[in-house]
Amino acid sequence: MATHSQKDAYLYKKVITIGTVCELTGLSERQIRYYEKRKLIFPERSERGNRKYSFSDVEALMDIANKMEDGMQTSELRKEMQKKESKRYDNKLRERMIRGQLNAYFNKRD
Template sequence: MDYKDRKAMPLFPISIVSELTELSARQIRYYEEKNLVTPLRSDGNRRLFSFYDVDRLIEIKRLIDEGVNLAGIKQVLKLRENQVQEGESKERNQDSKYKEDLSEKELHRLLRRELLESGYLNKPSINQGDLSRFYH
């Protein structure tokens, strides 16, 4: 398993998720049946939930406590997923734009200017005597 995002790793059995979310195992299975959460299955066909799944179940519980029905919950979760995907797409586009637009020399010049403007480069350096209390 190669998970770049550790929060997506399927780690928790349903018993632990039940304790973390204060939902019964039956409720969790029901939300899975309604496609509100999709845990992965182990080789032995046991449900394994990620941190994201736990967060999603807590959000579902909160929405139900506020009186939102399952159709409304599906819509809220779908909207949030779209917002997250749009945000990730914008970040990727900005990162690639910065990588394409700035040469290494320009980047160094920009960073130096920002350091000068912040006053960081003009501060007196700390000498070893000032740090002596941290060394034995």
């Protein structure tokens, strides 16, 4: 049976072209490139230099566009993204520590 992360792996594969992203989001190539320049989105590049996006990038772009429409500045969005990433890192670290403590406890009992 596939794990949760394996099932969601397709969300993060960078396989979508900028043209398709434009169709999916309603954003122009210029807007998408601007968000990349402002370090809000991080596409990969193909061997030919074409941008490649994932489904999670598409979701992020839609979220960015909605927040920009509501008046948020790109600097505010970047700070928000950094806070989320920091929180995600802290949660993973906490999870590893707890797992380690549980392993140590149960291994000590054997």
